[in-house]
Amino acid sequence: MGRATNSSSSSIDSSSHPTVSSASSFPRLKRDLSTDLSLGLSISTSDHHYCPSTPREQQSDWPPIKTLLRKALAGEGNKCNDATFFVKVYMEGIPIGRKLDLFAHDGYHALIRTLDHMFSTTILWAEVDGVLHSEKCHVLTYEDKEGDWMMVGDVPWELFLTTVKRLKITRVDKY
């Protein structure tokens, strides 16, 4: 059950294999190997490793690079920063809430801008002067890990991210 010598000739030919769709370069390798193996082997053992229909893209075991590096290279252009942190946002009086990705914002100002837009109102928070207008103004609060409702903006942004569970926009007069 040794490898037939024609397996070596196929490795020369494999470089002239028809190129597959540009979807990903990965299946190309798998296709070449399965050709090599099916020429030399009479047993089924290894075929399923290299079956092109196996869609386990990152489950590659060749070339031998560690998972960490493989993910880093694959994630090229797909930065770690695309992690998300969605929280629910309710506006008082509106039963249906929205969801907002806090990680997509780099600070309170960006958050307020998004909320202003999302809810078409002026949002008041800790940094705004104490002058409260009665028309179309809302206050932004959040529920923290301890279950308390706090005004947004008092703590550093990053600390806020560790404690916020959800947001609520309440009417000024109620507040």
Add this chain to the structure above:
Amino acid sequence: MAYSFPEEVLEHVFSFIHTDKDRNAISLVCKSWYEVERWSRRRIFIGNCYAVSPGIVIRRFPELRSVALKGKPHFADFNLVPDGWGGNVYPWIAAMAMAYPMLEELRLKRMVVTDESLELISRSFKNFKVLVLSSCEGFSTDGLAAIAANCSGRFSEESRISSFDLLSFATFFLSNQTKRYNRFELKPACEVDIGSPISLIPDFAHHWCPSTFPAWPPRCPSLRTLRLNRAVPLDRLPNLLRRAPQLVELGTGAYSAEHRPEVFSSLAGAFSNCKELKSLSGFWDVVPDYLPAVYPACSGITSLNLSYATIQSPDLIKLVTQCQNLQRLWVLDYIEDSGLDALAASCKDLQELRVFPSEPYDMEGNVALTEQGLVSVSEGCPKLHSVLYFCRQMTNAALVSIAKNRPNMTRFRLCIIEPRTRDYQTLEPLDVGFGAIVEHCKELHRLSLSGLLTDRVFEYIGTHAKKLEMLSVAFAGDGDLGLHHVLSGCKSLRKLEIRDCPFGDKALLANAAKLETMRSLWMSSCSVSFGACKLLGQKMPRLNVEVMDERGRPDSRPESCSVEKLYIYRSVAGPRSDMPRFVWTMKTPS
């Protein structure tokens, strides 16, 4: 009756003997030496956690303070070992909790470490000082929090958690410190690895940021190593460096920002202040404009890890040639042959080079990196002895040059990305080239082969590689003779790992006794039949012959059918009892 020294004298003499090999040798001299030695042994290294049981270790060495354990086979790093295979450290922790209350150090590699295990560690060892988890998995921040809460204040210089699953251990560690001491003073942790470069739990990774602790890092004069998460932006770095100018090892976070002169000069100033800096890594998302900021620190740098730095050759050359005292370089193949030429010309102290593929799945090369780069470095760097090189082409002539240039080579791992690639000039197999390596490099103890290889290369290896301890083989050989050469010829062989080679039953059965002299043998996608495995298991009671097959029970197929994966290791503990459903051990009939 022969006169012998009193035990106290023996003990005193033995206290100067530290290496495992030497201590093992002393223990074989006579019974009284065995006894004195076993009571005085304080540290132990167990290369395969299944080779022995906790009970056996504890019975023999009642006073251990430091334990190192390795679990999964090396090929687990490349996804060849399915999940659930084993290597859970919990039974060891449970046993040691009873037997070694004074345990100080635990070093684990490729093991499954659950939160439960970490919690047990944190509760059981009052003097615990060093925890090193490399390439381990299975734990979360909960487990790390337990360690931080119960062990903090006692962690020594060496504690390190560097693992694929590493989360922001340091965050918890720090926050627990501040809670406990109510001051922003970090003591005594010296190595703070703030999250793995790729965080699997991104929400947690993003939570840590220096502004959470305004005075962080506090005065922590003992902080030697700091590795930041990729999420920590570049503009935070100057501040961090200014607070810890005594840093020896630094891993940057993201090394990119819009080019702003004030950030640049702040960064450059901070780096020039770090007079002790010896090792740099990180450089995620690196923007070349900011690289010159590290130049002030380069003359002291001995280790540079640019494996994640996707920058092109000219920028790499500029950086690397600043580091005249470089001893270790890990870099992507963007460095190209021209970069390696420059390296060879500037870094005469270079000892270790690793070049990783930037596009591992691309069959056509994307960079101008060939065998020539490696030849240049082997010519120009007289101290080079450890190489890991990924490339797409090779010649026998190049390998012969490298071998002749560097007879001091001790670790040589070559990976030609396309399996079974020939010498592109002569179209021959690469047998002669690797043959030259083993013939000239008499101290070689680790070798990885690639390219088109026949049984001849194994004949060379068996004949010459007398100090070889670890051999990795893939897509090579013609038949059993190849395996036979290695098993019968390599006197020092301890670990052999083989995948996708046409090695079958004959060589394995003929060299069964050799397997007891080795730590382990791994064979996957080869031609070893189930029948041969059974036979081996029956004949060799001190070997665990484990068959791994995800297709189902091996005895549901004919005996002549090849097994998917085979892992054979010597053991005094007998077959293990924690095998998953896809692993079968070939038992010796009782």
